Amino acid sequence: MLKSMTGYGRTKGTVKGYQVDVEIRTLNSKFLDVQLKVPRLFQSKELEIRSLLSEGLTRGKLAVTIDMVQDAEADSSNQVNHELFKKYYKEFEALAKEVNANQSDLFRLALHSPDVMNGSALDEEELEEQWKGVKKLLAEAIVSCNNFRQQEGASLAAELANYIDSIGSFLEQVKALDPERAEAIRERILKHQKEIESSDEFDKNRFEQEMIYYIEKLDISEELVRLSNHLSYFKEVMGESDSQGKKLGFISQEIGREINTIGSKANYAPIQKLVVGMKDELEKIKEQLLNII
Structure with missing residues (x-):
């Protein structure tokens, strides 16, 4: 079953007092190219996230966003991350003193720094529990994106089957015309033979050898x-359980070689x-294969 590299998946859910929104967008690429946007809270999970994406989506250009917003009904004591606020404030204060800058606006700057308003600091156990919920939503988004890819695939x-059938139709016409071509060539050879047989330099044995060649x-x-x-093999590979875009690309190259040889001979x-008609259909195949996993 073919899969397109173009896909979209999105899941939403509530995890430990947070509304979590996971979105995945994919486009075609020869390799796995992942652009991640995750909360600071889970930046340490980036390698695990990339591993999950690689295993589930194989390749393509991926834009992955994980957004977390605290529920309005959550405990107000969790609205400000006190420790993170203090850290930002001290850093800003030290920088202000170093450059002799005005310190009157440091409180506002620290309060609106990333993740300060996203809740109080979690211990390692709480963080792992929250990550389990986010990871589950990420897995669901990957499945949703894969379903989209299968539909596109x-x-x-x-379309690919139609192009292959069209090349096959041209091929049958070539086969039907080949005897006519052979007869036309035979007539040309006989005509030239009669013209050169009268020559004193005519060598029958050499002529026969050259004609065979x-x-x-x-x-x-x-x-x-x-x-x-x-x-036939192209269609067979299209029907395999796993998407085989690269293999189909190799087969299309072999198809092109045979078409070119037929044209030249x-x-x-x-x-x-x-x-020319077969080449046109083959170009359409190559264009579509760029978007197959």
Whole structure:
């Protein structure tokens, strides 16, 4: 089942007197690129958060935000983090003295510093309990984002299947035209043979050897078989349980090689027109694969 790298997931909940909002937005990227915005309270959990995201979302450009707002009904004694306020105030006071600045506004600056109004300091045990709740909401947001990606992936899979079928249709037309192409080449060879047989320098054995070489260079039967196999394999990989964007990219490269070889060896305008059509469909496939995990 294919997954798109474009996704969105969001969960909300209450954790220990706080309203927690977790939001994940994802875009396409060759690798895992995570941009985190988390409360100061959980900055020490950044590595664990990144590990959860890597395991659950694999790759893509991720913008992850965890917001926490204290409930209005919570105990008012928890509205100010006293210890953090004092720390900010002392730091600002020391800096003001160092540069001889006015200290009249230090109280307001310290009071409105990050996380001062988010509640009193938690001990390690309380912090872990709160983290368990936030972690659960993060896991739910990851699942929600993955569901979104699967829905987008299903749409992309339908488009890719149509493009592959279109290349297959062009391929069948090439196969139908190949006998006609062979006959046209045969007629050209016979015509040139008659023109050069009258020459005194004509060497029949050498001519036959060169014709065999020439005909082998024009033969596209192997390319037609390989292209057909690649198209079938592409669909097979699309149906696998895990999304295989990189593998599909490799297969599309092989498809391109066979199409290019058919175009260069065909030497027949009607077939070359079909080759242009196949290349156009392949470019659409490559563009869509950029957004597949």
